[in-house]
Amino acid sequence: MRPSDQLAEFTRDALAAGKSRDDIRSALERSGWAPNEIAEALNAWADIDFPTPVPRPRPYVSAREAFFYGLMFAALAMTAWHLVALLHNLIDHWVADPLTENGGRYALSSTRWSIAALIVFTPTFLVLNRRTVQATKADPGKRRSGVRKWLGYVTLFLASITLLGDLMAVIYALLSGDLTLRFILKAVVVAGVAGAIFAYFRQEAEDARDAA
């Protein structure tokens, strides 16, 4: 049984047994539940005079959370992707490979796209991340948000795939004679960015593991 189900069941049982809302609140507080979780559990039952607890209609997931976390992780993904793309273009520019032709104007235009994407999405990610960190500090129960946990794991999944793909590309390049300085630098860039995301969100995922 999921912790949120246990909490809902406990609240219903306690209300049915005639305990006051204040008693239930203090019992839950002593057990380590966060204030917003307790309020949510109690608000799930209408405060009216009836022999058994009466449920209130409730949304399944918080649309507001889905918006914030969705935007934050999308901004993170765009930042990571375009940072890698921009660094790859820089490597192409600085480290010449005599066997490969210069991308010319095409490379410039893709560099400009990446710069534009970073100017938009990096501040977006940093602002949303800051808000999330502050909100979590004020209210530790937010760490157990299902939406946040899921999107966090999706990001972790993408980072893992990127790392594995990177490893595969390096091995393929080694086997087919492409292992130039240029390629090694590019692989290091991908590994660095994916590894940073991985390290950052593994902590987050561990924090939320209790609520699995």
Add this chain to the structure above:
Amino acid sequence: MRRDTLAPLLIGAAVIAAIVAGLTITGGPMAARAEKRDMARLADLRILASFARCVAEVTDNLPTALAPVDGCGTDLPLVDRATQTPYRYDVLSETGFRLCASFERPDLITEYEVAGASWQPDAGCFAFTRP
């Protein structure tokens, strides 16, 4: 606590460094505008080249100057749209000619920009031979 402040700082620093390095390569809005003017010049030179080839086809001689000829186009882009200076047209031989413009970023132009021409970066010219 430390991770909360350090990670965003590192991300921000890495991104700003990458953007600055990227801008030194692409050259910012003014350089991009110059690149755009070069693209317009290239488009004009392509039209003039096909005009000269058409005249050579019709009259069996390369044109001595870029003057409108019926059947090969009369609305020719003879002057640079940005600077209003005329493009240069030189007849090199019976079968060869070249078209020149004052390109602002010749380093970005490759030989493939104008079909069948050889690019002379120092002069800003494309040299053609009659087919």
